[in-house]
Amino acid sequence: MKRRDFLKNTAIFVTGAATVPAGLEFMTVKEALAATPDVRWGFLVDTHKCIGCGLCVKACKTENEIPLEANVSRTWVERYIIKKDGEVLIDSPKAALNGFTSKESDQNAAGMFKVDDEDIAQAFFVPKLCNHCDVPSCVQVCPVGATYQTKDGVVLVDRKWCIGCGYCVMGCPYAMRFFHPTEHVVDKCTFCYHRISNDENSACAQACPTGARVIGNLRDPEDPVSKTIMNERVGVLRSEYGTKPQIFYLGLNKEVR
């Protein structure tokens, strides 16, 4: 190695080595903590506790001014009937606005099906609501900046800014978005942002008589929702889409989609 090459390489190495700590010093611990908000809303659904009364759906629609009889809803409850031969029947009549009162399962065009009691292996309810994902695909596709995520993790729609193109409706893997029949813009679950921002419970969680639905702050380690998520075996829906959903479910199984 020539002396010239040696000096050149040394200079490059020293410059490179000096760059790394310079980059690390970019952000102090204090700054890093300040950048992490102390509230991140999340939700826990216990499918064992859900009794399919649909009071959550009624409360949600009333609270958020979604016409009761319109066939759209920010949240709904699905009934899964898994037969002993493996067949799965899923239904959610009127988004479970009036609960589940019949043994007949509504299979849309195929008609109403009644499963004999002794043929049922498993049957349970799964409430659904917006997952307020950490990587919300619906937000990414909005061409006008009408839908967005707040600092505390809630995905909202700006009603004055939405042009109704419907990209987000298709971009959501969970089919949570719909057109509001009277506002004529896209609508979705807001986690009752007006309630949780004022120290109130979300309408659905407050209406739930069994505590199957609980909203909580995922940044607070003492929060009941955080504690359950840390200590119990929870699952999320459709994790394969990579959207990092923030509704955590107790008691999911492979039939739940």
Add this chain to the structure above:
Amino acid sequence: MKNHVWRPLIVVFAIVAVILAFRAWYVPEDFGSHDRGFTFGFHRLSNEQEWKDFPSKYQSADYCANCHEERAEESANGKHATIGCQSCHGPALEHPDNPEKMPIDRSRDLCIRCHSELVMPSSARNDIPGIDPAEHNVDMECADCHNSHAPNLMEMEM
């Protein structure tokens, strides 16, 4: 540069100026990338406050007990303790000012949300006493026999 280059260029500049002027007038000042960056946080900031100001319909769970202590206590000691008052009487809105009198939902449809008998193994629904609404005293209101606030099947006169 020659005239034939400048002339169309001036037109282009004029169009760009008009677009920028329109944008400055149309896009609100608080529109931009906020807390979640360009990809997830590109929005009109004041919309967050607009959502926070959305009017509540349901009052908090302990609101009713402020005045209706007796009813709240009766309910709290009964089997329907976990059902919020406003599930049957609500939403409270600004009661007692508006509405002055709360509606009461006495319909069978309300009761059979939970008490229609379904076979639901692996669900808490299975543990709730249920009836077949098509056969159980079809023409009567549930509240004619059952106490909605503190129901008790054992104490009922059969």
